[in-house]
Amino acid sequence: MRILIIEDDKDVASFIERGLEQAGYVVDRAETGKDGLFLATTESYDALIIDRMLPGVDGLTIVRTIRASDIHVPVLILSALDEVTDRVDGLKAGGDDYLVKPFAFVELQARIEALLRRQTTATDSELTMLEVADLKMDLLRRQVSRGGTNIDLQQREFLLLEYLMRHVGQVVTRTMLLEAVWGYHFDPQTNVIDVHMSRLRAKIDKDFDPPLLHTVRGAGYRLEVEKT
Amino acid sequence: MIWKSVNSRLIFRTSAFQLAVIYAALFLVSVLVLFGTLYWATIGSVSRQIDATIESEILGLAEQYERRGLNGLVDVLTERVSRSDDGGSIYLFADSGLRPISGNLRRWPSATPAADGQIEFETSLGAGQSTRYRANILSVGPNYRLLVGRDIRELVQLTVVFQRAAIWGVVAVLILALAGGVFMSFSAQRKLAGINRTARRIIDGDLSERVPITGTHDEYDELATNINEMLTQIEALLGNVRHVGDSIAHDLKTPLTRLRNRLESLAGGGTAMSPELEKCVAEADRLLATFNALLRIARIESGAFRTAFSTVNLSDVVEGACDLYHAAAEEKGISLNFKSKSVATMYGDRELLAQAIANLLDNAVKYTPRGGNIEIAVNDEPDHLELVVTDTGRGVPEADHDRIQQRFIRLDAARSEPGNGLGLSLVKAVTDQHRGRLVMQNLQPGLKVSMELPRGGIDSVVPAEPTTN
Numbered sequence: 001m002r003i004l005i006i007e008d009d010k011d012v013a014s015f016i017e018r019g020l021e022q023a024g025y026v027v028d029r030a031e032t033g034k035d036g037l038f039l040a041t042t043e044s045y046d047a048l049i050i051d052r053m054l055p056g057v058d059g060l061t062i063v064r065t066i067r068a069s070d071i072h073v074p075v076l077i078l079s080a081l082d083e084v085t086d087r088v089d090g091l092k093a094g095g096d097d098y099l100v101k102p103f104a105f106v107e108l109q110a111r112i113e114a115l116l117r118r119q120t121t122a123t124d125s126e127l128t129m130l131e132v133a134d135l136k137m138d139l140l141r142r143q144v145s146r147g148g149t150n151i152d153l154q155q156r157e158f159l160l161l162e163y164l165m166r167h168v169g170q171v172v173t174r175t176m177l178l179e180a181v182w183g184y185h186f187d188p189q190t191n192v193i194d195v196h197m198s199r200l201r202a203k204i205d206k207d208f209d210p211p212l213l214h215t216v217r218g219a220g221y222r223l224e225v226e227k228t
Numbered sequence: 229m230i231w232k233s234v235n236s237r238l239i240f241r242t243s244a245f246q247l248a249v250i251y252a253a254l255f256l257v258s259v260l261v262l263f264g265t266l267y268w269a270t271i272g273s274v275s276r277q278i279d280a281t282i283e284s285e286i287l288g289l290a291e292q293y294e295r296r297g298l299n300g301l302v303d304v305l306t307e308r309v310s311r312s313d314d315g316g317s318i319y320l321f322a323d324s325g326l327r328p329i330s331g332n333l334r335r336w337p338s339a340t341p342a343a344d345g346q347i348e349f350e351t352s353l354g355a356g357q358s359t360r361y362r363a364n365i366l367s368v369g370p371n372y373r374l375l376v377g378r379d380i381r382e383l384v385q386l387t388v389v390f391q392r393a394a395i396w397g398v399v400a401v402l403i404l405a406l407a408g409g410v411f412m413s414f415s416a417q418r419k420l421a422g423i424n425r426t427a428r429r430i431i432d433g434d435l436s437e438r439v440p441i442t443g444t445h446d447e448y449d450e451l452a453t454n455i456n457e458m459l460t461q462i463e464a465l466l467g468n469v470r471h472v473g474d475s476i477a478h479d480l481k482t483p484l485t486r487l488r489n490r491l492e493s494l495a496g497g498g499t500a501m502s503p504e505l506e507k508c509v510a511e512a513d514r515l516l517a518t519f520n521a522l523l524r525i526a527r528i529e530s531g532a533f534r535t536a537f538s539t540v541n542l543s544d545v546v547e548g549a550c551d552l553y554h555a556a557a558e559e560k561g562i563s564l565n566f567k568s569k570s571v572a573t574m575y576g577d578r579e580l581l582a583q584a585i586a587n588l589l590d591n592a593v594k595y596t597p598r599g600g601n602i603e604i605a606v607n608d609e610p611d612h613l614e615l616v617v618t619d620t621g622r623g624v625p626e627a628d629h630d631r632i633q634q635r636f637i638r639l640d641a642a643r644s645e646p647g648n649g650l651g652l653s654l655v656k657a658v659t660d661q662h663r664g665r666l667v668m669q670n671l672q673p674g675l676k677v678s679m680e681l682p683r684g685g686i687d688s689v690v691p692a693e694p695t696t697n
Contacts, residue, residue, distance in 0.1 A: 015489065022493075082527070084536045084579055102485030105492060156551050182548055186524065186583045187517060189590040189651050195556040218492060218509045 001116060002026045002044070006036030006062065007051040007078065012101070016049060019105045020112070033057030040066050045073055047115055049108075052079035052090065060093040067094035074115035076108070087185065106219035110171040117167055130165040133225045135204060135212055137165055146208050156181055157200050164213070164223040173220035197221055244416035248409020255405045256398065263394045271387055278378050279346075282364045285317070285376050293368050301368065302330045315353045318361055320375040321368070333375065341365060348380070360384050419448040423455065435463045474526040477519045484519065488512040514648075521650040524583075525635070528657040533577045540581065542572040542613055542681070543606050549585040550604060553593055561598045564589075567605040572613050574683045576662050581681075584658035587651040588617045588677055594645045595621035595675075612664070612682045620674040629668040655679070 003025050007013040010031070017027045028043070030036035033054040040048055040062065048066075052059040063075055077095040079086060090098045096118070097111050130137040134147045142158060144151045153161065159181045164172060174193040178184045201213045214222045293301040305319050309332040312318075320331035328335060337349040345365055352358040363377025422440045429437040438459060439452040491508050527533070550566045557564040585604075592602045600620040607614040624632060624639065631637050633656040638649040655677075659666045664681040 011486075015486070019489075019493070084533065084577070102482045104485065105489045182552060182582075184548075184552075184582060184586075185579060186586075187520060188552065188586050189517075189521075189647060190556070190594070192552050192556045192590075195559055199555055199559075217506055218495075218513075 001046045003047045003049065004028045004030065004039055004045045005049045006030045006054065008032065008054050016108060019109065023109060033062055037062050037065060041069055041071065047112055048073055048075045050075055050077055052077055052081065060089065063094045074118060076111055076115060106171065107173050107175060110173045110176060110220060113170045114167055114176065117170060130162065132165055132168050132212060132223060137162060146204055151203050153203060157196065160196060160200055164221065169222065169224040171216050171219050171222050244413035245409060248412050252402065252405030252409055255401055259398060259401045263397065267390060271383065271390055274383050274386065278362060278380060278383065282376055282378055286364050286366050289374060289376065290366055305330050315359065316379050318363065318377040322373050324371045326373065423452060435466065470526065474523060477522045481516065481519045484512060484516055488516065518648040518650065521648060521654065525650065525654050525657045528580060528661055531661065533580055534661060537575055537577055539573055540576050540578045542574055542581065542615065543568065543570060545578055545581045546585055546604055546606055546615065549582050549589055552586060553589040557593050557602060560593060562593060562596050562600050562602055564602045567603065572606045572608055574613050574681055580658045580661065584655045585615065587655050591651055592617055592619040595619065597621065612680050615679040615681065616676060618671065618674060618676045623670045623673060623675045624668065626670055633666065
């Protein structure tokens with residue numbers, strides 16, 4: 001997987017580069033908007049990480065230009081601006097996700113993985129059935145079962161599980177869950193998400209084997225059949 | 229409009245009115261002195277002249293008696309009576325039984341003489357109407373009395389006219405002085421009302437408010453200008469202090485995030501972290517959360533979100549937040565109920581309102597003991613929406629209701645619970661941005677927190693009421 005980072009802050013850029021390389025990605029870096037735009041339009045990448053404020057051509061212009069050139073690579077916008085309008089502007093320009101600086105690397109990694117995943121399963125929206133091991137989710141009938149046994153989920157639990165199942169095998173952070181299920185871009189004072197997750201785990205994992213929902217320390221959650 | 233706003237009961241307590249009353253009293257005294265002087269100089273002078281005429285006539289007649297005896301006196305009297313046929317002077321010579329002997333008065337007047345021997349009485353000389361006279365009495369020898377008097381009709385008329393003029397004058401002066409006083413106090417009050425209103429708004433938290441300047445360049449304008457300059461100064465200083473605080477939070481956030489990332493990379497990218505390292509990451513996360521909350525409040529207070537206001541259904545927002553906390557409440561055996569499900573639209577920011585409600589619920593869940601109740605309601609009041617969160621926790625001492633809305637204020641009783649003391653500050657900031665009012669009330673047991681939110685958002689304001697502590 002090839003990822004391009006367009007970021008003028010060398011510290012931030014090299015920190016992302018190091019992290020992503022450790023995670024097994026191939027990383028290119030550009031320090032100005034012009035170089036970045038050149039690379040993004042001439043080379044082929046699986047994802048772009050673009051800082052919003054760049055010398056020369058700014059981040060949003062780059063996104064608009066590559067979208068206008070019919071390049072549908074997933075774009076994660078980094079920004080120090082955190083107003084609702086800033087976020088909306090970023091997504092309107094053609095960005096796929098928006099991450100406010102400074103951020104924890106796990107958050108960036110989880111979001112990049114989610115974007116890459118979205119790319120490979122672009123037809124997700126047409127899916128009517130999600131399956132992870134013996135856990136099945138019928139999106140049309142809003143039903144969940146595991147090993148043939150029906151599991152009764154409340155609406156938000158259903159949405160949480162749907163998001164996890166759509167991102168199976170990936171780390172999903174609490175912030176991502178809050179954004180996806182509640183549409184909130186703020187952190188609650190206490191980790192109420194954890195309570196929801198433990199209730200969800202009790203419903204889908206307690207009476208079944210193997211456990212599917214895993215807590216990733218310092219990051220979030222992951223739904224998968226753990227390889228032993 | 230302004231006149232109505234001035235409480236009439238308070239008018240009498242204003243210094244302007246008190247000053248007006250004092251001026252009215254002073255005015256009255258000087259008018260009285262003026263009238264007194266006029267009286268003394270006009271009527272007093274006429275009266276004294278009459279007295280002098282009577283006196284000199286009596287002295288003349290006494291001299292005649294001494295020189296020419298009783299008959300001489302009667303002759304002179306007869307001559308004088310005939311000379312005064314206009315009735316301007318009266319004379320009566322009588323014996324010891326006050327029986328008339330000579331003169332133009334038919335009988336001795338029944339009036340009792342005053343201490344100085346003068347008497348005033350009314351009588352008629354001929355068939356004409358009665359006239360008022362003033363007279364002096366002289367004892368002539370042991371057996372006779374002589375009365376000499378003058379017509380004081382004109383003096384009496386003059387006095388009546390003067391008195392009438394004086395009474396009307398004093399009444400007019402009193403009315404004018406009081407009316408002037410009331411007018412003065414009203415106009416002073418009106419000018420001060422602008423200053424007071426501004427001060428009130430500033431106390432309520434709107435530092436951008438300024439005192440209106442009337443443009444008359446009077447001392448009130450000067451005061452208003454000075455107050456406005458002072459306010460600008462204070463606002464700038466406050467802004468500086470806040471800015472410094474926010475810059476610190478902002479500047480520390482980046483290195484702190486870097487620290488967190490280093491800690492994580494120490495773990496070597498694997499999922500297994502040593503417990504010590506895990507605690508360090510958690511600690512860094514807690515610090516970051518505090519900085520984030522602080523910056524979030526600063527951004528809310530800066531009004532940055534107001535541009536993104538739109539029409540939101542408060543009931544929907546509450547429902548979302550309830551969904552978020554309902555699991556946490558249930559885990560603690562607390563029942564969380566949202567009563568009204570009606571549509572309650574207002575102009576505001578969905579995200580901010582959700583965060584404020586989430587914080588209120590967070591507190592309620594935290595401080596309500598196991599088995600308790602949390603009730604949430606959205607009430608459709610005539611001029612605003614009211615969001616009420618009621619819990620059955622231990623409540624908050626009333627003296628602390630204002631204090632806990634400030635940043636980093638945590639009551640001793642809350643120290644055992646996790647938190648950074650910023651939750652309610654955010655609720656307050658969100659309420660303020662929506663021009664609303666945050667009201668707390670102890671229920672024994674429990675706490676009731678109400679957010680009173682005007683539907684119009686920016687333009688309408690929930691009127692401030694004096695806080696009853």
